[in-house]
Amino acid sequence: MYGKLENCGGCNTCMMACSFEKTGAFNTKASPLEIVFDEHEKRYLVHFIEEGEEYGERSFCDGCPGVEEPMCVRYCREWIEMRRLVDTYRQILKSRCENEE
Amino acid sequence: MKNRMSKSTGSFNGKLIRVDLTTQRITIEDCSDAMTDWLGGSGYAAKLLFDELPAWVTPYDPRNLIIISAGALIGTPAPGACKMSISTIGPVTGGWATGSSDSHLGVELKQAGYDFIILEGRSTRPVYLYINNDVIEIRSADVLWGLDTWETIDKLNELHGESLHSLVIGPAGENMSRGACVLQGKYRAFGRCGTGAVFGSKLLKAVVCKGSGYVHVNNPSAFLHKVSECRSRIMNSDTFREMGRLGTVNSYRQRQKIGAVAYKNFQGYQLPDDLFESIDPEPIIKKYQISRSGFPGCPISCNRIIHFTDGEYSGLTSMMSPYEIVGGIMSKLAIADSHYQVKVFTECNRMGLDVDMVGGAIAWAMECWQRGILTEDDTEGLELTWGDKNVVSKLIKQIAYREGFGSILTEGSAKAAELIGRGSDYYAMHIKGQDLYEMMRSSTGLCLGVAVSTRGGTHTTGAPCIEQSSIRVSDDEAQRIFGLSAYQVQNPDTYDGKAEMIVYYEQLTRAINSLGICLFNTVWLDMNFMNLDDITELINQGVGLTLTTDELKEMTMKLIDMEKAINIKFAGFDRTDDMPTPRDITEAVPDGPRKGWKLDMNQYNLMLDRYYELHGWDTVSGLPTRETLIRRGLDNVLEFMETKFKE
Numbered sequence: 239m240y241g242k243l244e245n246c247g248g249c250n251t252c253m254m255a256c257s258f259e260k261t262g263a264f265n266t267k268a269s270p271l272e273i274v275f276d277e278h279e280k281r282y283l284v285h286f287i288e289e290g291e292e293y294g295e296r297s298f299c300d301g302c303p304g305v306e307e308p309m310c311v312r313y314c315r316e317w318i319e320m321r322r323l324v325d326t327y328r329q330i331l332k333s334r335c336e337n338e339e
Numbered sequence: 340m341k342n343r344m345s346k347s348t349g350s351f352n353g354k355l356i357r358v359d360l361t362t363q364r365i366t367i368e369d370c371s372d373a374m375t376d377w378l379g380g381s382g383y384a385a386k387l388l389f390d391e392l393p394a395w396v397t398p399y400d401p402r403n404l405i406i407i408s409a410g411a412l413i414g415t416p417a418p419g420a421c422k423m424s425i426s427t428i429g430p431v432t433g434g435w436a437t438g439s440s441d442s443h444l445g446v447e448l449k450q451a452g453y454d455f456i457i458l459e460g461r462s463t464r465p466v467y468l469y470i471n472n473d474v475i476e477i478r479s480a481d482v483l484w485g486l487d488t489w490e491t492i493d494k495l496n497e498l499h500g501e502s503l504h505s506l507v508i509g510p511a512g513e514n515m516s517r518g519a520c521v522l523q524g525k526y527r528a529f530g531r532c533g534t535g536a537v538f539g540s541k542l543l544k545a546v547v548c549k550g551s552g553y554v555h556v557n558n559p560s561a562f563l564h565k566v567s568e569c570r571s572r573i574m575n576s577d578t579f580r581e582m583g584r585l586g587t588v589n590s591y592r593q594r595q596k597i598g599a600v601a602y603k604n605f606q607g608y609q610l611p612d613d614l615f616e617s618i619d620p621e622p623i624i625k626k627y628q629i630s631r632s633g634f635p636g637c638p639i640s641c642n643r644i645i646h647f648t649d650g651e652y653s654g655l656t657s658m659m660s661p662y663e664i665v666g667g668i669m670s671k672l673a674i675a676d677s678h679y680q681v682k683v684f685t686e687c688n689r690m691g692l693d694v695d696m697v698g699g700a701i702a703w704a705m706e707c708w709q710r711g712i713l714t715e716d717d718t719e720g721l722e723l724t725w726g727d728k729n730v731v732s733k734l735i736k737q738i739a740y741r742e743g744f745g746s747i748l749t750e751g752s753a754k755a756a757e758l759i760g761r762g763s764d765y766y767a768m769h770i771k772g773q774d775l776y777e778m779m780r781s782s783t784g785l786c787l788g789v790a791v792s793t794r795g796g797t798h799t800t801g802a803p804c805i806e807q808s809s810i811r812v813s814d815d816e817a818q819r820i821f822g823l824s825a826y827q828v829q830n831p832d833t834y835d836g837k838a839e840m841i842v843y844y845e846q847l848t849r850a851i852n853s854l855g856i857c858l859f860n861t862v863w864l865d866m867n868f869m870n871l872d873d874i875t876e877l878i879n880q881g882v883g884l885t886l887t888t889d890e891l892k893e894m895t896m897k898l899i900d901m902e903k904a905i906n907i908k909f910a911g912f913d914r915t916d917d918m919p920t921p922r923d924i925t926e927a928v929p930d931g932p933r934k935g936w937k938l939d940m941n942q943y944n945l946m947l948d949r950y951y952e953l954h955g956w957d958t959v960s961g962l963p964t965r966e967t968l969i970r971r972g973l974d975n976v977l978e979f980m981e982t983k984f985k986e
């Protein structure tokens with residue numbers, strides 16, 4: 239899922255934090271979250287890697303079930319908007335689960 | 340998921356890449372002692388430059404080293420941990436040269452498993468260094484040579500088929516302009532000191548790096564707890580909100596109010612109202628900002644991307660100019676066109692030129708023109724009229740390519756004045772050869788901090804900004820951080836306590852420059868941001884040291900001794916080089932609320948004495964004493980000095 243964050247500056251801190259959540263160390267290339275620059279719109283986009291999209295060191299974002307405030311939210315300067323994106327992503331995962339059931 | 344984590348005690352890798360461009364030999368060396376003894380980063384770079392280079396080495400000699408460092412906290416989310424540094428023997432002062440820049444490349448280097456890149460020797464053909472984890476290659480830069488920085492980055496990405504983080508030089512570096520800098524990406528520069536010219540002298544066009552390993556911290560939960568605490572203090576402040584809204588130019592109004600905006604090469608300290616309004620950066624940001632631009636770990640993200648949709652520069656996408664452009668080029672050259680600040684920043688970046696040097700050299704030339712010292716005979720027909728942006732743009736190109744009158748300006752105002760003579764040196768506003776945008780008569784602490792800076796006039800190595808800030812510091816805060824009163828810290832006219840404050844900020848800047856942290860995330864900007872206690876805690880939890888704050892302070896004092904030793908060895912600086920400029924000594928503040936205030940040189944000298952005493956330096960020569968060098972374990976410096984001064 240790609241999401242827009244009005245004031246994202248591509249600092250990548252969310253990627254570091256997320257990689258720590260998943261691996262216990264920091265590695266922007268091992269984060270299930272990716273910040274990409276949209277050349278057309280000249281702005282950064284947040285990409286939650288979904289199951290099946292994994293590549294390199296990156297696994298998929300499972301929405302951090304059971305974690306009230308995931309690391310990507312905690313370490314983002316735009317955390318309110320980031321939480322909104324994570325909530326949306328979690329909704330998508332949930333509805334997929336429900337559909338599969 | 341594959342897991343390539345290795346056992347480590349912390350975020351310092353203890354490994355450096357050494358590249359000999361003459362022999363094309365690449366070696367990996369262990370540097371585990373760099374952290375424990377020198378705090379890594381620029382601290383260790385100073386040690387290497389002093390230890391490895393004989394005193395006869397000059398900046399462009401192949402023996403000179405370029406030391407690129409990614410400090411120990413880079414690669415972690417510590418606030419502002421994204422500042423890489425490049426250190427060398429620099430062509431601007433002839434001595435210690437170091438510049439830092441926001442950087443994504445630093446994270447890549449740390450993830451590739453290294454803390455430093457050392458480049459020595461000189462290539463016979465243009466080259467760039469390619470690092471992809473353990474693949475390290477010197478590659479031909481024939482197709483890159485001659486390109487400006489933006490073209491170089493685009494070409495590198497095209498060659499590699501992906502967007503890579505890179506450090507590049509432009510035409511200014513290739514032509515060894517003393518004002519040449521190295522750019523990180525298209526917009527961020529390792530400013531001042533002429534590091535780009537040293538790249539050029541080695542025919543080194545760029546460094547690209549990719550790393551996909553893991554950065555560990557020693558005690559993850561304590562480290563992240565500290566990081567979160569510091570982040571929340573930073574993010575719950577008005578300073579954070581203002582920096583987020585406008586970036587560094589947020590200080591423009593405050594500076595005008597207190598009389599600290601340079602006008603026509605410091606002939607004025609406050610802008611005429613109409614010029615002030617026509618430079619104002621705020622409307623540009625409001626109208627043309629398309630996104631923010633931040634760097635790893637930094638909650639502040641003070642940069643923003645601008646896209647002009649109308650006007651003379653319609654279609655230009657670039658980064659919003661920082662305050663240096665507003666105060667160092669726009670106001671100093673009296674250019675009444677706010678849009679031009681983005682344009683001129685872009686031109687300097689594309690040429691790979693330091694904006695402070697550009698502003699300093701051109702302001703000197705324009706004042707000399709105003710006074711009839713320079714004429715069309717000198718400038719090859721160019722009229723150096725204040726405010727003429729077309730002339731400024733033309734000169735920027737000439738400086739970068741060493742053409743026309745630019746071939747004189749490219750030396751910086753100090754050396755240009757030497758070449759021209761005719762009394763023009765009085766108007767060359769520099770310290771140790773480094774062009775100033777800092778206003779030395781605007782406050783006493785700033786004056787001292789800029790004058791004593793080991794890399795030449797600069798506000799980021801110990802000079803405070805808090806004297807001029809709109810933030811009010813309480814007595815409690817001043818006492819807790821500096822051991823001073825609020826009056827001593829913030830009164831711009833008092834000389835009392837300023838030496839102590841400068842030394843605190845020197846300690847802070849050496850610690851953060853070594854670790855890779857941005858100054859704006861510290862008590863330099865706001866008393867609630869990170870102080871030396873916080874930094875000590877981050878080092879201990881991140882790297883696994885067990886320092887007290889006092890021990891950290893003492894280590895930084897050793898680093899400053901080493902910088903001083905480099906200056907003694909390669910540039911011969913002493914107390915006479917720690918003085919304000921002749922104009923700042925001679926003239927009173929010309930206008931604004933502090934009109935008529937004049938530096939009291941008796942008081943200045945007492946303040947300088949006190950500053951030397953705090954360092955353990957001799958007050959007559961300004962150099963470290965024998966006892967100090969022994970106490971700090973700098974036996975090799977002592978040996979060097981005893982031999983040098985016996986001769």
Ligand code: SF4
Pocket residue numbers: 255256257259270271286298299300301302308309310311324
């Ligand atoms: S929700 Fe968890 S896994 Fe997904 S991006 Fe955030 S921190 Fe990473």
Ligand code: SF4
Pocket residue numbers: 243245246247248249250251252253273282284313314315316320633
């Ligand atoms: S931390 Fe927030 S602002 Fe920074 S890149 Fe991630 S989403 Fe963007």
Ligand code: SF4
Pocket residue numbers: 419421441632633634637638639640641642857858859860
């Ligand atoms: S505050 Fe600005 S200069 Fe400092 S690290 Fe953040 S973005 Fe870079």
